[in-house]
Amino acid sequence: TQLLEQSPQFLSIQEGENLTVYCNSSSVFSSLQWYRQEPGEGPVLLVTVVTGGEVKKLKRLTFQFGDARKDSSLHITAAQPGDTGLYLCAGAAAGTYKYIFGTGTRLKVLA
Amino acid sequence: ETGVTQTPRHLVMGMTNKKSLKCEQHLGHNAMYWYKQSAKKPLELMFVYNFKEQTENNSVPSRFSPECPNSSHLFLHLHTLQPEDSALYLCASSQEGDPQETQYFGPGTRLLVL
Secondary structure: OOOOEEEOOEEEEEOOOOEEEEEEOOOOEEEEEEEEEOOOOOOEEEEEEOOOOOEEEEOOEEEEEOOOOOEEEEEEOOOOHHHOEEEEEEEEEOOOOOEEEOOOEEEEEEO | OOOEEEEOOEEEEOOOOEEEEEEEEOOOOOEEEEEEEOOOOOOEEEEEEEOOEEEEEOOOOOOEEEEEEEOOEEEEEEEOOOHHHOEEEEEEEEOOOOOOOOOEEOOOEEEEEO
């Protein structure tokens, strides 16, 4: 059974600080996605990475897919209160496009 | 606005009640999903429908019964639920053939079983 573990589970930081969230597995994924979910809403896709070592940037967010395609990280620069939410990674097993979701990181950015 | 709507947004039901959750997608997609999101557990895939046909049932108890009358609508019929079934139920849709099968989620139905 594939399992995606995210760390940290909870993170509370001040506005302007930088942070990194990790998504790790012992399994290889054909692609990996990051979502943000705000209270009372469903997850919203932020990015999909498909190539080992790939780095994608979305404004202050930088996403990296590990070389072996078993892990990923999300780095936020100069966090803002609007970044508050639950961050979920989801990986698709090699050879499929069926995604399993990680355990989630709940981020709170204080003004 | 994600293009996927769910009703009701909140539901409280007793263990002997029968209720239904509704999902509608306005994106022209041909695949729809039900997920369960509980506290302290990863998002769990329950059912997948492609072109109105159920293609996946992730060992979900029979007290949950999905229905997909067309590619835009998805229902989850609930009966004799247990308190541990209390959770956020999320619907999602995607386009079969999209290489990355990006899923678009609805806002969810928050269910409380008493």
